[in-house]
Amino acid sequence: MSNEPLAKAYEPQDVEKRWYRFWEESGFFTADAASPRERFALVIPPPNVTGSLHIGHAFTLTLQDVIARWKRMKGCDTLWLPGLDHAGIATQMVVERQLAKEGLRKEDLGREEFEARVWRWKEESGGRILNQLRLMGYSLDWTRERFTMDPMLSRAVREVFVGLWEQGLVYRGDYIVNWCPRCGTALSDLEVETEAEAGSLWHIRYRARDGGEGVVVATTRPETLLGDTAVAVHPDDERHRHLVGSSVVLPVLGREIPVVADDFVDREFGTGAVKITPAHDANDFLAAQRLGLPSINVMDGRGVLNENAGPYAGQDRFEARRNIVAQLEGEGLLVKTAPHQVPLGHCQRCDTVVEPRLSRQWFVKMQPLAEPAIRAVEEGRIVFVPASETRVFFEWMRNIRDWCISRQLWWGHRIPAWTCAACGELVVAREEPGACPKCGGGDLRQETDVLDTWFSSGLFPFSTLGWPERTRDLARYYPNDFMMTGRDILFFWVARMIVLGLRFAGEVPFRTVFLNGLVRDEHGEKMSKTKGNDVDPLDVIARHGTDALRFTLAALANPGNDPSLGERRLLGYKAFVNKLWNAARFALMNLDGERAPAAGALPLASRWIRSRLQAATAAVERALAEFRFDTAANELYHFVWDELCDWYLEAVKVLLADAAEAPRARTVLLETLEQALRLLHPLMPYVTEEVWQRLPRAGGPPSIMVAPFPAADRALVDEAAEREMATLMELVVGIRTLRATYEVEPRRRIDVTVSGAAPAERGFVEAQAPTLRALAGLGTLAVAERAPGGPQVIRQPVGPFEVAVPMAGLFDIAAERTRLGKERLKVSAELEGLRGRLGNAQFVERAKPEVVASSRERVAELEERLRRIEGTLAALGDPEAA
RNA sequence: AGGCGCGUGGCUCAGUGGUAGAGCGCUUCCUUGACACGGAAGAGGUCGGUGGUUCAAUUCCACCCGCGCCUACCA
Numbered sequence: 001m002s003n004e005p006l007a008k009a010y011e012p013q014d015v016e017k018r019w020y021r022f023w024e025e026s027g028f029f030t031a032d033a034a035s036p037r038e039r040f041a042l043v044i045p046p047p048n049v050t051g052s053l054h055i056g057h058a059f060t061l062t063l064q065d066v067i068a069r070w071k072r073m074k075g076c077d078t079l080w081l082p083g084l085d086h087a088g089i090a091t092q093m094v095v096e097r098q099l100a101k102e103g104l105r106k107e108d109l110g111r112e113e114f115e116a117r118v119w120r121w122k123e124e125s126g127g128r129i130l131n132q133l134r135l136m137g138y139s140l141d142w143t144r145e146r147f148t149m150d151p152m153l154s155r156a157v158r159e160v161f162v163g164l165w166e167q168g169l170v171y172r173g174d175y176i177v178n179w180c181p182r183c184g185t186a187l188s189d190l191e192v193e194t195e196a197e198a199g200s201l202w203h204i205r206y207r208a209r210d211g212g213e214g215v216v217v218a219t220t221r222p223e224t225l226l227g228d229t230a231v232a233v234h235p236d237d238e239r240h241r242h243l244v245g246s247s248v249v250l251p252v253l254g255r256e257i258p259v260v261a262d263d264f265v266d267r268e269f270g271t272g273a274v275k276i277t278p279a280h281d282a283n284d285f286l287a288a289q290r291l292g293l294p295s296i297n298v299m300d301g302r303g304v305l306n307e308n309a310g311p312y313a314g315q316d317r318f319e320a321r322r323n324i325v326a327q328l329e330g331e332g333l334l335v336k337t338a339p340h341q342v343p344l345g346h347c348q349r350c351d352t353v354v355e356p357r358l359s360r361q362w363f364v365k366m367q368p369l370a371e372p373a374i375r376a377v378e379e380g381r382i383v384f385v386p387a388s389e390t391r392v393f394f395e396w397m398r399n400i401r402d403w404c405i406s407r408q409l410w411w412g413h414r415i416p417a418w419t420c421a422a423c424g425e426l427v428v429a430r431e432e433p434g435a436c437p438k439c440g441g442g443d444l445r446q447e448t449d450v451l452d453t454w455f456s457s458g459l460f461p462f463s464t465l466g467w468p469e470r471t472r473d474l475a476r477y478y479p480n481d482f483m484m485t486g487r488d489i490l491f492f493w494v495a496r497m498i499v500l501g502l503r504f505a506g507e508v509p510f511r512t513v514f515l516n517g518l519v520r521d522e523h524g525e526k527m528s529k530t531k532g533n534d535v536d537p538l539d540v541i542a543r544h545g546t547d548a549l550r551f552t553l554a555a556l557a558n559p560g561n562d563p564s565l566g567e568r569r570l571l572g573y574k575a576f577v578n579k580l581w582n583a584a585r586f587a588l589m590n591l592d593g594e595r596a597p598a599a600g601a602l603p604l605a606s607r608w609i610r611s612r613l614q615a616a617t618a619a620v621e622r623a624l625a626e627f628r629f630d631t632a633a634n635e636l637y638h639f640v641w642d643e644l645c646d647w648y649l650e651a652v653k654v655l656l657a658d659a660a661e662a663p664r665a666r667t668v669l670l671e672t673l674e675q676a677l678r679l680l681h682p683l684m685p686y687v688t689e690e691v692w693q694r695l696p697r698a699g700g701p702p703s704i705m706v707a708p709f710p711a712a713d714r715a716l717v718d719e720a721a722e723r724e725m726a727t728l729m730e731l732v733v734g735i736r737t738l739r740a741t742y743e744v745e746p747r748r749r750i751d752v753t754v755s756g757a758a759p760a761e762r763g764f765v766e767a768q769a770p771t772l773r774a775l776a777g778l779g780t781l782a783v784a785e786r787a788p789g790g791p792q793v794i795r796q797p798v799g800p801f802e803v804a805v806p807m808a809g810l811f812d813i814a815a816e817r818t819r820l821g822k823e824r825l826k827v828s829a830e831l832e833g834l835r836g837r838l839g840n841a842q843f844v845e846r847a848k849p850e851v852v853a854s855s856r857e858r859v860a861e862l863e864e865r866l867r868r869i870e871g872t873l874a875a876l877g878d879p880e881a882a
Numbered sequence: 883a884g885g886c887g888c889g890u891g892g893c894u895c896a897g898u899g900g901u902a903g904a905g906c907g908c909u910u911c912c913u914u915g916a917c918a919c920g921g922a923a924g925a926g927g928u929c930g931g932u933g934g935u936u937c938a939a940u941u942c943c944a945c946c947c948g949c950g951c952c953u954a955c956c957a
Contacts, residue, residue, distance in 0.1 A: 006916090009919065010919085201957085232957095269956050269957070276957095277957095281957075283955040285955095287955095391886075395885065395953075396952095399953085487951090487952090523893080523894080524894080556894095558896075560887070560888095561887080561895085562887095562888095563895095564895075565894095568893080568906050568907085571919075572905055575919040575920085577919085578919045578920090581919095584916085585916050585917075589915085630895090630896075631896085637905090638904085645917085649916075736923065737922095740910080740922065740923035741923080743910085743911075746912050747912090777914095834901080837937085837938080840937060840938090841937085842937040843938070844937085845937075846937050847937060851938095858901080
């Protein structure tokens with residue numbers, strides 16, 4: 001595509017722009033339901049249209065894209081379906097806040113206009129998010145983009161709601177629910193975040209009707225006493241038994257209420273007597289149902305006390321609490337105030353303290369739905385990764401409670417239920433009914449509540465494919481193969497998809513669920529805008545490039561853990577992208593000449609890198625198959641940096657300088673780089689495409705993203721080459737260490753004699769002499785059977801060899817002695833340990849034979865090394881040497 | 883309260899029943915035509931504590947301590 005030479009440093013901004021459009025316009029992201037190839041399907045966890053993508057999205061979606069690109073390169077017809085979530089309460093809040101800035105409330109606009117305004121916001125926010133998804137390089141099939149309030153998906157929502165109703169699994173009734181006084185709506189249990197906070201436990205006296213002592217109750221919420229309809233004690237509690245059946249006088253209001261017995265009362269807690277406020281406490285509500293007690297609601301939907309609150313009507317709940325406590329104190333009814341940790345529920349979206357409130361809501365009966373879901377997981381039809389999440393899922397499912405699905409909001413799917421104004425008949429229907437089926441009346445009023453936003457997202461794997469129509473997409477891509485999302489929405493979303501998918505789409509929604517952790521800052525702290533430690537993916541992209549961010553996120557993705565993302569880690573992987581870029585630059589500078597097939601007896605470096613490439617390929621494949629993105633990233637990092645760049649590229653320079661070897665060397669260099677790029681592509685799509693497009697190619701696929709993912713070729717695994725290369729490396733490092741230890745001038749070429757006892761060893765050194773000279777910076781290299789002796793020579797054992805360097809003013813003998821002395825200590829220590837172990841009869845008898853054998857080998861090896869070290873030390877005139 | 887997870891070099895984290903690894907940071911040296919977002923050579927850890935299983939424990943088990951997350955109707 002572009003032929004100008006590569007910039008010296010990788011410039012992500014220049015490169016990234018070009019490729020996304022090319023991929024998208026070429027149709028590489030588009031799944032083909034008619035394809036004969038194996039399919040692979042997954043859906044995006046649809047981002048909320050509340051703003052823009054955050055790092056948590058980038059994390060999950062990057063890992064999904066790695067899987068999607070990998071599967072696509074492996075030849076699968078891959079569908080990764082994009083979409084957005086209307087996010088009822090969250091989005092409504094955003095728009096309400098905007099209105100507030102204009103001094104308006106949603107009521108000032110009215111429902112219809114408010115909804116129009118939210119739709120405008122949805123376009124804006126949604127557009128921004130879709131753009132961000134493209135910048136991240138995600139290979140989403142944009143021809144199938146969905147929104148949870150699209151007509152197609154809304155139809156699925158009505159179908160499922162009515163279906164549940166017809167199956168008797170939806171009911172409406174007056175129950176205590178979690179209520180957010182600020183949002184003015186009911187919340188599900190999951191939308192409440194409970195936190196223990198410092199509060200008080202007030203002991204309040206309720207006098208007997210005859211003015212006697214009565215009973216002292218303990219409560220954390222004195223303001224609710226206005227709605228008390230009883231006091232309960234434990235039936236076996238001696239202290240209060242005489243009161244059961246009598247009446248006490250409610251303070252403030254003077255109402256008489258009965259003392260009842262019920263074993264739900266904890267005798268240990270407080271005074272052993274509890275006030276019963278059925279309309280304002282979930283527990284009390286249940287008790288009241290058991291005991292046949294009435295409820296009195298003393299609060300409205302805004303948390304303000306109502307006409308039942310007597311003198312406190314019109315006061316806010318917290319204000320009323322203070323005032324009531326003051327009054328009780330004044331009347332001598334406040335017996336005691338003790339500090340107490342109170343678990344307080346907060347609205348997940350706005351953090352307001354949640355109020356348990358008795359109201360008419362719609363619920364889904366969960367137990368009948370949960371059973372098939374549990375079975376599906378037990379039977380392995382759905383697999384959780386990491387597997388530990390399976391237990392969490394079971395725990396939740398087995399203790400499932402009914403799901404409150406109605407919300408008193410304006411933004412969302414309006415519940416398809418109508419009430420006849422004439423006869424009060426409730427009609428639940430897929431389409432608006434023309435007349436009341438009971439009385440024929442024409443005045444039908446639709447329910448004003450909307451559904452919990454998770455109701456529609458719970459259908460996402462099939463509603464997006466056209467369900468309830470039996471579309472081709474549905475037949476081909478349902479169930480999905482894979483689902484990935486944050487561990488924090490296992491219950492919110494994953495559990496509901498499983499339950500609803502099984503019930504309505506007839507099968508599990510996906511086969512494998514990967515639950516990822518929460519992205520934290522570099523010190524493992526939770527990210528938050530208020531703390532200012534949050535990372536904006538777009539900002540990272542702008543500064544370091546998309547590939548660096550993607551690779552970092554993948555490298556952090558250890559299943560089951562929360563990744564800690566910091567600038568330093570990012571910089572490290574940014575450097576890696578640059579390293580790859582420069583390796584490619586080197587290759588491109590050297591690939592111009594003639595190329596010959598890599599056939600016949602190849603030089604060691606070529607055989608070695610090809611062998612290592614197979615190992616890396618196999619390791620990456622294995623890692624991805626197990627969703628070990630971190631392992632895949634690490635394997636590639638080390639292959640490219642340590643093996644390809646540090647050793648192979650240096651060694652291949654020697655081959656390229658040899659006119660006879662160069663043509664084959666170019667081929668191996670090209671093939672190795674090309675295959676490494678394909679292995680890296682799912683993790684860093686942009687830089688790999690950019691480089692790949694510049695490589696000399698004849699025909700083949702038009703993009704690396706549709707090129708085949710490499711498979712390890714066992715024929716290229718060369719154990720002899722790996723052993724030999726290890727020996728060569730050992731020699732090079734040994735000589736370099738000598739140079740560094742004695743501070744030989746970096747550019748000074750030193751003359752070295754390498755000696756080895758066996759002819760084969762000497763032959764090896766002779767054969768590798770050019771490489772050895774280049775990598776170790778040697779002048780002359782002599783090979784001998786025995787190292788030259790004499791006090792003017794430094795001799796250093798390296799593996800099976802001995803390296804001898806004439807000092808000729810190069811070395812500091814004292815430094816050498818110190819270093820060898822340290823090495824001697826280390827070797828002796830290990831030797832001592834091994835000998836001790838081998839001297840232990842039990843070890844020799846019971847340990848695995850190969851462990852014993854290898855220990856013996858190691859001892860022989862160490863003894864030989866020790867002998868040489870001591871020989872050298874003696875030659876240097878070490879006073880301690882024996 | 884219950885469940886789950888974590889505690890490995892200065893920081894963030896891999897890993898393993900049998901000689902402790904990485905990245906960053908640190909020390910010394912080096913601008914040699916791929917790369918200073920670089921190269922070379924190094925220093926640095928009794929793998930949270932105590933017991934147990936084992937020939938052998940950082941790795942398995944129990945308990946404890948510290949941290950985090952999730953679920954809970956003790957007002």
